[in-house]
Amino acid sequence: MNNPTTPAAIELRQVTKTYRDATALDNVSLRLEGNRIYGLLGRNGAGKTTLMSVLTGQGFQTSGEALVFGQHPYENDGVLSRICFIRESQRYPEDFSAQRAFKSASLFFKHWDQAFADQLVEEFQLPLKRRIKKLSRGQLSAVGVIIGLASRAEITFFDEPYLGLDAVARQIFYDRLVEDFAAHPRTIILSSHLIDEVANLLEHVVLIDRGRIILDDDAEAIRGTAVTVAGNASAVQSFAAGREVLHRESLGSLASWTVEGRMTNAERAEAAELGLELAPVSLQQLVVRKTMAATDAVLDTDSELEVLK
Amino acid sequence: MNRVVNVARMQLINKWTFLGIPAIIMVSAFLITLAIWAMIPASGETFYSGASQAVMWYFMALGIQSLTLTFPFSQAMSVSRRTFYIGTVGLFATVALAISVLYYLLGLVEVATNGWGFNGQLYALDWIATEHAVVQILFYFIAMVALFMIGFWFATIYKRWQATGMLVTWIAIAVVLIGLLGLTSWQGWWPVVGQWFVAQTPLSVSGWVALFCAVLAGGSYLTLRRATP
Amino acid sequence: MIDDSRPIFLQIAELIENDIVDGALAEESQVPSTNEFAAFYRINPATAAKGVNRLVDDGILYKKRGIGMFVAAGARSRLVAQRRDDFFREYVQPMTREARKLGISTAQLTEMLHRTESTSDMTEGSVSR
Structure with missing residues (x-):
């Protein structure tokens, strides 16, 4: 039900995004309520990152409407300041170390928890002072995961956050995500194609294929179907x-x-x-x-x- | 507003980029110039040096880097393009103004010390040193902003349209310039143009460059508004 | 522990019920919080809460404001009674139906039960008391 007084955390209305020769999102309509963990599932190239880019004002839809907290996110600092989206292929300033990236994040995310970030750095064994461009793929992913978790943003997007992370590091991520979500409920959107690993963490599943939503249901309703x-x-x-x-x-x-x-x-x-x-x-x-x-x-x-x- | 200030603070997290490296460039350019002057036997003529420009070219490189790497990161920090733009350009303008004032003051010292004891001209160039203090500062400031903006806009164009965009832009600039030169020759306007150039003062040059900067600033902002990280 | 055959909230509810039936969770003792369940089983906290709330609705658990969740008095006997009903429906009825098909009389069936009890050294299970 569309209730105008309490807008959904996220709403897409007939959003289409076409690149020169490809359709990344094909007339997608979606409504996601707040304070849940969502799984945005689909194959590589299905449109997951494009969807998240449009929702965070980092990319543009060709047509349709994207609303976050009932407002357009594009160039909207009020809305953007409540969102965190670190890309899978996130780029950092040339001279940045993880420490500097976290320092920046502490400036922009008002719920930033430095103690939590420090704990995660320890657990992921992330070298703080090394330049980010010299980090391994797994360490680079860890930087994004730490910013995402410690930002405690009202809507946090994790874009294939586990790339290059070993099994232990992935488990640390999942465990901390569940714990921290329990203590600080917020909207988490976890884009992944490693579904088995995250399945039990999800409350709701959105499956996207070739830019179309082909499944949008509670995980519990799907289980055993x-x-x-x-x-x-x-x-x-x-x-x-x-x-x-x-x-x-x-x-x-x-x-x-x-x-x-x-x-x-x-x-x-x-x-x-x-x-x-x-x-x-x-x-x-x-x-x-x-x-x-x-x-x-x-x-x-x-x-x-x-x-x- | 707070987020604009935070963008400036983010740019300053690495103190070297906006403060340290410019300082090193300025000091070393100055010392190297003095060393060169010291080695050349004095002939009674005035020494000129363009070393004071060095830091301005660094700012062009900084303009490019601000966009290609800091912009995508600012997007991850949930900063709007407008806020990023105002914060970055604002910080740069502040630094450029500080350096302009410094150049003016160094120019005063230069005159007072008879060109650092070598009868040299590094800061107080003939053409502008006689102008009012405000005009001198304005001239340096506008020149620096122009270079930063050129770097920034070219990087924006590259970001949005890659190599093709750069190629098209350069060709367009070349065509316009050649067209203007051709038109001037064809119409026999060279004497008029020559007179116009001779008639320019530091203040009027500043004005023209400021106009150029405004076009660049507007253009780079509009390009950035549609850029993706 | 948790599998894919059924909704997780049902499995969580059953795990807690099992602990109550076999005495691991005594009556009037405190039950772990939903967040602790979520962290332990690595499941979504909302799902864990749904499982626990189901038991609250059934009167097996009750909430003490600001303290937590406790096993209700009489929860064990109610669960055992319920499971005996289930046992009858799910095991005894199909067994007797099958026995009728094969022409096994009630007396023969009883004799068979005695025989299994004496041959396989059955431990005190949760349903035989």
């Missing part, structure tokens, strides 16, 4: 009859299909009687299947168009 059925091919086929099939795999007489829908106990019993195995589908698998299904659909339409020509 698909199941993989494996066993004898004909049994699988009869069990899957009348259901939306997201994926098919087969090996000789064996088949493994991913079908949509929550299983009732009766259906589980039915599967057991048919000698079929049911396995849960992870959020990552579901996202992969949905994306591939959407791609197939696009390809189908494309080939239909070819035929029409």
